[in-house]
Amino acid sequence: xxKFLFIQTLGCAMNVRDSEHIIAELxxxxxxxxxxxxxxxxxILINTCSVREKPVHKLFSEIGxxxxxxxxxxxIGVLGCTASHLGAEIFKRAPYVDFVLGARNTSKIxxxxxxxxxxxxxxxYDDSEYAFGDFRxxxxxxYVNIMIGCDKKCTYCIVPQTRGDEISIPLNxxxxxxxxxxxxxxxxxxxxxxxxNNYGKRFSNSHKKVDFSDLLNEISQVNGVERIRFTSPHPxxxxxxxxxxxxxxxxxxxxxxxxxxxxxxxxxxxxxRGYTKExxxxxxxxxxxxxPEVCISTDIIVAYPGESNDDFEDTMDVINQVKxxxxxxxxxxxxxxTPAANLIPIEDNIASMRLKMLQDRHTQILDEIxxxxxxxxxxxxxxxxxxxxxxxxxxxxxxxxxVKGSEELLGKILEVEIIEPKRMVLYGKVIS
Numbered sequence: 001x002x003k004f005l006f007i008q009t010l011g012c013a014m015n016v017r018d019s020e021h022i023i024a025e026l027x028x029x030x031x032x033x034x035x036x037x038x039x040x041x042x043x044i045l046i047n048t049c050s051v052r053e054k055p056v057h058k059l060f061s062e063i064g065x066x067x068x069x070x071x072x073x074x075x076i077g078v079l080g081c082t083a084s085h086l087g088a089e090i091f092k093r094a095p096y097v098d099f100v101l102g103a104r105n106t107s108k109i110x111x112x113x114x115x116x117x118x119x120x121x122x123x124x125y126d127d128s129e130y131a132f133g134d135f136r137x138x139x140x141x142x143y144v145n146i147m148i149g150c151d152k153k154c155t156y157c158i159v160p161q162t163r164g165d166e167i168s169i170p171l172n173x174x175x176x177x178x179x180x181x182x183x184x185x186x187x188x189x190x191x192x193x194x195x196x197n198n199y200g201k202r203f204s205n206s207h208k209k210v211d212f213s214d215l216l217n218e219i220s221q222v223n224g225v226e227r228i229r230f231t232s233p234h235p236x237x238x239x240x241x242x243x244x245x246x247x248x249x250x251x252x253x254x255x256x257x258x259x260x261x262x263x264x265x266x267x268x269x270x271x272x273r274g275y276t277k278e279x280x281x282x283x284x285x286x287x288x289x290x291x292p293e294v295c296i297s298t299d300i301i302v303a304y305p306g307e308s309n310d311d312f313e314d315t316m317d318v319i320n321q322v323k324x325x326x327x328x329x330x331x332x333x334x335x336x337x338t339p340a341a342n343l344i345p346i347e348d349n350i351a352s353m354r355l356k357m358l359q360d361r362h363t364q365i366l367d368e369i370x371x372x373x374x375x376x377x378x379x380x381x382x383x384x385x386x387x388x389x390x391x392x393x394x395x396x397x398x399x400x401x402x403v404k405g406s407e408e409l410l411g412k413i414l415e416v417e418i419i420e421p422k423r424m425v426l427y428g429k430v431i432s
Contacts, residue, residue: 002031002032002033003030003031003032003033003042003043004032004033004034004035004037004040004041004042004043005023005026005032005033005034005035005041005042005043005045006034006035006036006037006038006040006041006043006044006045007019007022007023007034007044007045007046007047008045008046008047008062009047010046010047010048010049010055010058010059010080011047011048011049011051011055011080011081012049012051013143013190013192013231014145014192014193014194015047015048015049015080015081015103016137016143017143017144017145017192018047018079018080018103018106019045019047019079020135020136020137020143021106021107021132021133021135022045022047022079022106022109023135024132024133024134024135025106025107025109025110025132025133026043026109026110026113027133027135028133029110029133030110030113038066038069038070039069039070039071040071041070041071041074042071042073042074042075043074043075043077043113044066044070044074044075044076044077045076045077045078045079046059046062046063046066046076046077046078046079046080047079047080048078048079048080048081048082048083049080049081049082050080050081050082050084050085050158050162050335051081051157051158051159051335052330052333052335053333053334053335054333055082056082056086059078059082060093060094063076063078063094063096063097064094067094067096075098075099075113076096076097076098077097077098077099077100077101077109077112077113078090078094078097078099078100078101079100079101079102079103079106079109080102080103080162081102081103081158081159081162081163082162083100083101083102083103083121084102084103084104084121084123084161084162084163085121085158085161085162085336085337086100087100087102087119087121088100088119091117091119098116098117098118099112099113099115099117099118099119100118100119100120100121101118101119101120101121102120102121102122102123102125102162103123103162103163104122104123104124104125104127104148104149104163104164105120105121105122105125105127106127106132107127107130107132108120122164123149123161123162123163123164124149124164124165125164126167126204127148128147128148128167128168128169128170128203128204129169129170129173129204129205131173134180136181136184136186138186138383138384139184139185139186139411140185140186140187140188140381140382140383140410140411141186141187141188141189141190141383142177142178142181142182142186142188142189142190143190143192144174144177144178144181144189144190144191144192145169145192145193146168146169146174146191146192146193146196146199146215147166147167147168147169147193147194147195147196147198147199148163148164148166148167148169148193149163149164149165149166149167149194150163150164150165150166150194150195151165151166151195151198151201151202152194152195152234152272152274153272154261154271154272154273155270155271155272155338155339155340156271156301156304156332156334156335156338156340157335157338158335158336158337158338159194161337161338163194165202166194166195166198166201166202167202167203167204168199168200168201168202168203170203170205170207171207171208171210171215171218174215174219175218175219175222178219178222178225179222179223182222182223182224182225183224185224185411186224187224187225187226187227187381187411187413188225188226188227188228188229188253188381188383189219189222189225189227189228189229190228190229190230190231191215191219191228191229191230191231192230192231193230193232194232195232195233195234195237196212196230196231196232196233197212197213197233197234197237197238197242198212198234198237199211199212199215200212200214200215211241212233212237212242213241213242213244213245216228216230216245216246216249216252217245217249219251220249220251220252225251226251226381226413227251227253227381227396228249228251228252228253229253229255229398231257232257232259233256233257233258234259234274235258235259235260235273235275235279235280235283236273236274236275236279238258238283243283243286243287243290246287246291247287247290247291253396253397253398254291254293254294254295254396254397254398255294255295255296255297255397255398256287256294256295256296256297257296257297257298257299258280258283258284258296258297258298259298259299260280260298260299260300260315260318261273261299261300261301261304262300262301262304262307262311262314262315263277263280263311263314263315263316263317263318263319264277264307264310264311264312264314264315265277265278265314266306266311267304267306267307267311267314270304270305270306271301271304271340277314277318280318281318281321281322284296284318284321284322285321285322288322293396293397294397295325295326295397295398295399296322296324296325297324297325297326297327297328297398298322298324298326298327298328299327299328299329300315300319300327300328300329300330300358301329301330301331301332302315302329302330302331302332302351302354302355302358303331303332303345303346303350303351303354303355304332304340304346305332305340305343305344305345305346306343307346307354312354315358316357316358316361319358319361319362319365320361320365323365323369324362324365325366325369325398325399326366327358327359327362329355329358329359329362330355331348331351331352331355332345332346332351363423366423367423370421370422370423370426371421373399373418373421373426374418374419374420374421375417375418375419376417376418377415377416377417377418377431378395378396378399378401378415378416378418378426378428379395379396379413379414379415379416380393380394380395380401380403380413380414380415380416380428381393381394381412381413382403382405382409382410382411382412382413382414383410383411384410385406385407385410386402389404389405389406390402390403390404390405391403391404391405391406391407391409391410393409393416395426399426400424400425400426401416401418401425401426401427401428402425402426402427402428403416403427403428403429403430404429405430409430414430414432415430415431415432416428416429416430416431417429417431
C-alpha cells in the first residue's frame with residue numbers, strides 16, 4: 001500500500017531541486033505518493049535554508065506545528081542547509097524529529113527513513129555522480145544541478161559550511177539529464193550551482209577539460225531544448241568568452257543574475273568577494289552594451305559591518321548606473337560559522353533607513369523600465385495556471401507575463417503584446 005509524503009521546501013532553487021531528488025528517491029524505493037494534506041502524511045519533511053536568520057527561526061516553529069497536526073506514527077525529517085549546520089542540536093530542540101539529513105546527503109534519504117534517529121551532515125559527502133530517480137515539479141521547466149558546494153570564502157556566507165567544497169557534475173551526466181527532460185516535454189532548462197560560471201574546475205574523477213561556456217553550447221544542441229537559464233554566475237568569473245557565448249547563443253535566455261552584494265570596493269574587499277566596484281561596472285555595462293535586451297538582477301546586502309555612508313552611496317551609484325530589473329536586497333544578517341558573525345553590527349535604524357532608500361530608488365527605476373514595455377511584443381513561454389482564468393509565463397529576457405487563457409497555452413511559446421504593464425508583471429494578449 002502506498003504511503004503519503006508531505007514536503008515543505010524553503011530557500012533557493014537548489015533546495016527545490018534537492019526536494020525533487022528526495023521525492024524521486026522515495027517514490028522509487030519506498031512507494032511514497034505526494035500529498036498537500038499534512039494530516040494525511042506518513043512522512044513529513046522540511047527542506048531548510050540557513051542563508052538568513054529568519055528561515056532558521058521558522059524551522060522550529062514549523063516542525064512544532066507539524067508535530068501537533070500529524071497523525072499518529074507519522075515521521076518528521078529535517079533536511080537541507082540548517083540540518084547541515086545544526087546537526088544533532090535539532091534533536092535536542094525538537095526531540096520528536098526522527099532524522100536529520102544535511103544538504104550534501106540527499107541521496108541517503110531511504111537509509112535515513114529506515115534508521116532510528118538517523119543523522120548525516122557530512123558537508124563533503126560526494127554524490128556528484130549519483131544517479132537520482134526522476135521527478136519534476138513542472139513538466140515545462142527542468143532544474144538541473146551542474147555542481148555542488150562552493151569554494152568561495154565570502155565572510156558573510158554560511159553556504160560553504162553547509163554544502164561543502166565545490167565539485168562539478170560530469171558533462172555526460174548533465175547531458176543525459178537534459179536529454180531526458182527535453183524528451184519529456186521541458187523546453188526550458190534551468191542550470192543550478194553556487195557559482196555556475198566556475199563549472200569544470202574540479203570533478204570527483206578524471207574528465208575532459210570543459211568550462212561553463214562549453215557546457216552552455218553543449219546543452220543548446222540537445223534536441224527539444226529551446227531556452228536555457230542559469231543561476232548564479234559569479235561576477236569574478238565573467239570573462240569575455242562567457243559574455244560572448246551568453247550574447248551569441250540563441251538558446252540562452254537574455255537574463256543575467258549578477259550578485260553585487262555591495263558597490264563599495266572597500267566593503268567588497270572586507271567581504272572577500274574578489275572583485276572591485278570598477279570590475280563589476282565594467283562587466284555589467286559591457287553586457288548592457290552588447291546585449292541591449294538583457295535583464296540584469298542582483299543581490300545586495302545593506303549595512304554590512306563597517307559600511308559608511310560613502311560605502312552605501314557607492315552601492316547606490318552602481319544601482320543608478322546599471323539600473324537592475326530586479327534586486328533582492330536585505331539588511332546584513334550575521335550567520336553562525338562565518339567570520340562576519342563576530343563583527344560589530346551597524347545600528348538597526350541606520351540599516352533600515354539604507355534598505356528603504358535603496359528599495360525606494362529601485363522602485364522608481366523598475367516603474368520606468370516596466371512602463372517602457374507597454375505595446376511591445378514578446379515570445380512568452382507559458383508554464384503555470386493562475387486564478388481568474390489567467391496563464392503565467394516568461395519572456396526570453398525574464399519578464400513575468402500574464403494573459404487570459406486556459407491550460408491549452410501551457411508548454412507553448414507564443415507571441416504576446418503587452419497591454420498593461422505593472423510593477424511586477426506585464427499583462428498582455430496572445431496575438432499568435
